[in-house]
Amino acid sequence: MVQPVWGEWWPMQDGQPTGWKRRDFMGAAALVALALGLPTAAVAFTELDEKDAPTSHQRTLMKEVSQLVIPRSATPGAGEVGAGDFAILVLAHGLENSRKPVKDTAAYARFLRNDGSVRHVAWLERELDLRAGGDFLGADATRRAALLGALDAEAFASRASESPWKAIKALIVTGYYTSEPGGSEELRYEPVPGRFDPDLPLKPGDRAISNDWTAVDFG
Amino acid sequence: MQFDAIVVGSGITGGWAAKELTQAGLKVLMIERGREIVHGEYETELKAPWEMPFRGVGDAALYAREYQVQSQNRHFNEYTQGHFVNDKDNPYTTAPGSEFNWLRSYQLGGRSLTWGRQTYRWSDYDFGANKRDGNGTDWPIRYADLAPWYDKVEEFIGVSGAAEGLPQLPDGKFQPPMALNVVEQHVRKEIAGKFGRCMTIGRTANMTVAKPEEGRAECQNRSICARGCSFGAYFSTQSSTLPAAKATGNLTVVTDAVVEKLDYDPKTNRVTGVRYINTKDGSRGAATARLVFLNASAFNSVHLMLNSRNDAMPRGLANSSGVLGTQIMDHPSTLSTIALFPQFNDRTTFGNRPTGVVVARYRNMDAMDGVGHSRGYSFQGGALQSNWGAGKREAGIGTALKDKLHSPGMWRMVLVAFADCVPRDSNRLTLDAAKTDRFGIPQLQIQFAFGKEEQAALAQAKADAAEMLTSAGGTVIMGMDQPGTGGMAIHEMGGARMGHDPKTSVLNKWSQAHDVPNLFVTDGAQMASSACQNPSLTYMALTARACDAAVKMLREGKI
Numbered sequence: 001m002v003q004p005v006w007g008e009w010w011p012m013q014d015g016q017p018t019g020w021k022r023r024d025f026m027g028a029a030a031l032v033a034l035a036l037g038l039p040t041a042a043v044a045f046t047e048l049d050e051k052d053a054p055t056s057h058q059r060t061l062m063k064e065v066s067q068l069v070i071p072r073s074a075t076p077g078a079g080e081v082g083a084g085d086f087a088i089l090v091l092a093h094g095l096e097n098s099r100k101p102v103k104d105t106a107a108y109a110r111f112l113r114n115d116g117s118v119r120h121v122a123w124l125e126r127e128l129d130l131r132a133g134g135d136f137l138g139a140d141a142t143r144r145a146a147l148l149g150a151l152d153a154e155a156f157a158s159r160a161s162e163s164p165w166k167a168i169k170a171l172i173v174t175g176y177y178t179s180e181p182g183g184s185e186e187l188r189y190e191p192v193p194g195r196f197d198p199d200l201p202l203k204p205g206d207r208a209i210s211n212d213w214t215a216v217d218f219g
Numbered sequence: 220m221q222f223d224a225i226v227v228g229s230g231i232t233g234g235w236a237a238k239e240l241t242q243a244g245l246k247v248l249m250i251e252r253g254r255e256i257v258h259g260e261y262e263t264e265l266k267a268p269w270e271m272p273f274r275g276v277g278d279a280a281l282y283a284r285e286y287q288v289q290s291q292n293r294h295f296n297e298y299t300q301g302h303f304v305n306d307k308d309n310p311y312t313t314a315p316g317s318e319f320n321w322l323r324s325y326q327l328g329g330r331s332l333t334w335g336r337q338t339y340r341w342s343d344y345d346f347g348a349n350k351r352d353g354n355g356t357d358w359p360i361r362y363a364d365l366a367p368w369y370d371k372v373e374e375f376i377g378v379s380g381a382a383e384g385l386p387q388l389p390d391g392k393f394q395p396p397m398a399l400n401v402v403e404q405h406v407r408k409e410i411a412g413k414f415g416r417c418m419t420i421g422r423t424a425n426m427t428v429a430k431p432e433e434g435r436a437e438c439q440n441r442s443i444c445a446r447g448c449s450f451g452a453y454f455s456t457q458s459s460t461l462p463a464a465k466a467t468g469n470l471t472v473v474t475d476a477v478v479e480k481l482d483y484d485p486k487t488n489r490v491t492g493v494r495y496i497n498t499k500d501g502s503r504g505a506a507t508a509r510l511v512f513l514n515a516s517a518f519n520s521v522h523l524m525l526n527s528r529n530d531a532m533p534r535g536l537a538n539s540s541g542v543l544g545t546q547i548m549d550h551p552s553t554l555s556t557i558a559l560f561p562q563f564n565d566r567t568t569f570g571n572r573p574t575g576v577v578v579a580r581y582r583n584m585d586a587m588d589g590v591g592h593s594r595g596y597s598f599q600g601g602a603l604q605s606n607w608g609a610g611k612r613e614a615g616i617g618t619a620l621k622d623k624l625h626s627p628g629m630w631r632m633v634l635v636a637f638a639d640c641v642p643r644d645s646n647r648l649t650l651d652a653a654k655t656d657r658f659g660i661p662q663l664q665i666q667f668a669f670g671k672e673e674q675a676a677l678a679q680a681k682a683d684a685a686e687m688l689t690s691a692g693g694t695v696i697m698g699m700d701q702p703g704t705g706g707m708a709i710h711e712m713g714g715a716r717m718g719h720d721p722k723t724s725v726l727n728k729w730s731q732a733h734d735v736p737n738l739f740v741t742d743g744a745q746m747a748s749s750a751c752q753n754p755s756l757t758y759m760a761l762t763a764r765a766c767d768a769a770v771k772m773l774r775e776g777k778i
């Protein structure tokens with residue numbers, strides 16, 4: 001899905017999801033936050049339907065998967081900075097069209113919500129276990145990376161694929177580069193550039209600017 | 220409350236009306252339905268993504284429930300959501316078979332806080348368009364009538380841009396232009412050489428030179444304008460017209476007060492003032508004045524006139540012609556092309572320039588070379604280098620992905636077409652017969668569709684855009700030729716058009732109602748055609764011109 005450019009807007013090819021059931025967002029919020037023992041300042045799993053509240057296994061899995069997507073180098077990896085929890089929260093809230101009904105309902109039958117959307121995290125948990133032929137988290141690091149790499153390659157091989165992985169990955173990436181370590185250590189954060197230089201040499205290894213919002217939306 | 224003039228709305232045009240009328244010595248009430256927003260107190264302006272509950276991207280669940288329309292536009296995000304209306308609380312209806320996304324900001328400053336700041340003069344190709352192809356009714360003014368007012372507005376608001384000497388996109392009183400980046404410089408040269416077309420830096424109400432006397436600094440190249448800018452570097456009511464109007468001592472501002480209708484006295488044939496509802500406690504109030512300026516934004520001003528129907532004017536205020544509400548427009552717009560320019564991958568930029576570029580119109584000027592349409596289109600867009608956002612859409616995980624996203628990525632150029640919208644009677648506003656809002660005011664109903672002319676223009680634009688970027692050495696990866704839903708250009712206008720003839724138009728050449736001499740409508744409602752340029756500069760120039768005319772008429776005892 002492409003969106004932006006400067007100054008003006010343009011049409012989204014894909015609107016936000018419709019058909020939400022209000023019930024899906026009522027209750028359970030405080031309960032869930034409490035059960036997870038989350039500091040309120042961090043990720044708030046507020047207003048989540050109980051069924052969307054992650055199990056501790058799912059949180060561990062999403063942390064590990066995030067770390068596989070963006071591992072530690074000189075800077076922290078995505079799992080370490082909480083991108084997994086961020087993805088869990090915003091997947092349930094519907095970012096990246098994650099609350100849109102899927103077309104292939106048969107393929108995702110066991111993970112469907114009433115609104116026809118997929119419970120992404122539950123799907124991923126089972127999908128990775130299937131591919132691992134057992135507990136994905138129990139496999140060694142090299143194997144985990146290989147299994148996830150294969151899943152990723154398949155999902156992105158075709159534009160038409162509606163693999164839930166696309167949204168999960170997008171939100172892990174978003175979670176990482178909008179975190180302080182991802183946005184300001186791994187990349188440069190320049191809140192007040194103060195000038196515009198239109199043509200500079202780019203050398204290998206130069207850091208990109210995390211808050212170039214036009215590029216974020218459109219790149 | 221008794222005033223010389225009441226200005227309804229505090230957005231781009233209301234701010235101008237308040238400034239001009241107070242500076243002329245009139246005691247003015249500016250009345251605004253939304254909340255007060257104080258310049259410099261922009262809540263999210265300085266926040267980093269990690270300081271936002273949803274990292275700046277926002278709560279999609281909330282948006283699906285309460286901001287279904289507003290969240291469709293890309294300026295809407297967690298930082299700016301407080302600068303757009305809540306759709307649930309501010310309903311409107313669409314006629315069966317119609318779709319229209321009405322994007323609004325109800326607050327002190329209106330959409331002056333959220334606008335994209337693109338600032339273009341219209342030309343006589345535009346003011347002469349209806350006369351030439353017979354759609355709509357002829358404008359009663361031409362470029363020469365407006366040129367001095369364009370000068371005045373540009374100088375005051377601060378517009379940066381490059382003079383190009385084009386008749387179809389007249390030069391203005393510009394501050395020094397922002398720079399084209401390395402790819403845009405190349406493409407500009409190629410397009411000029413191969414097609415004789417002009418691609419120039421966006422003319423934008425972001426200042427490159429400070430105005431210390433007005434407390435406004437130059438642009439800091441953050442490109443987060445719609446959060447509000449405490450540098451005052453872009454034009455908004457808050458940064459510019461409001462302080463000027465306040466400085467006269469003649470301005471009274473009332474916020475959180477929605478005007479429900481205008482009062483009309485059939486004996487004098489004058490509007491006498493406005494009735495309003497306090498949005499916080501539901502209480503009602505009224506104010507009177509010798510002049511009323513409607514600046515509530517095009518559709519809201521028409522809505523007010525329709526809702527001010529009375530025994531003497533049962534079809535709506537100042538609607539003896541019966542055309543009030545008809546011929547509304549919005550620019551059909553689409554992403555015409557994206558092309559890759561990897562040959563520049565060893566170059567980069569620094570800073571978030573808050574404007575893109577524009578390719579001036581070139582079709583249907585002196586030769587009628589449009590295929591299936593008789594008006595113009597123009598492109599806005601620019602070249603940019605991808606960054607981590609690309610990682611969301613591509614295969615790859617692990618160190619390879621992290622390394623790739625570490626540095627700026629592939630250069631690409633984007634061209635978005637904006638085309639003329641033909642004025643049609645079938646595109647119109649009415650009062651919904653059944654539904655009311657929380658104040659009991661009838662909801663506005665919008666009936667709107669683009670026609671074959673708009674489709675044809677965007678089809679030609681797509682082909683042209685691909686041709687231009689290919690010949691400049693780019694590799695086209697996609698393009699579209701279908702307009703987005705009506706309203707998505709956020710240039711909704713018309714409904715109370717200006718014209719020579721009181722039988723076929725609502726307003727005369729001074730933006731003054733033919734039927735009611737002390738009523739002026741100076742926002743987008745007055746537009747008789749749409750051009751393909753962004754319209755707000757023209758609204759501002761028409762507002763300043765109408766204020767001058769109104770004050771003269773008042774002094775001469777004519778109204």
Ligand SMILES: Cc1cc2nc3c(=O)[nH]c(=O)nc-3n(C[C@H](O)[C@H](O)[C@H](O)COP(=O)(O)OP(=O)(O)OC[C@H]3O[C@@H](n4cnc5c(N)ncnc54)[C@H](O)[C@@H]3O)c2cc1C
Pocket residue numbers: 007008009227228229230231232233250251252253292294322323324325326327328329330331333334335336337338476477478479514515516517519520523709710742743753754755756758
């Ligand atoms: C994201 C975005 C990008 C845009 N980009 C550009 C651009 O680049 N260039 C361009 O030319 N235009 C652009 N526009 C359009 C531009 O914002 C509008 O054309 C302009 O603001 C219209 O000015 P206005 O004064 O008529 O209305 P507004 O600025 O919308 O102000 C109207 C005011 O009236 C108030 N009001 C409405 N009804 C009532 C009532 N009944 N009682 C009391 N108050 C009322 C509203 O609350 C509001 O404050 C953009 C708009 C948006 C949202």
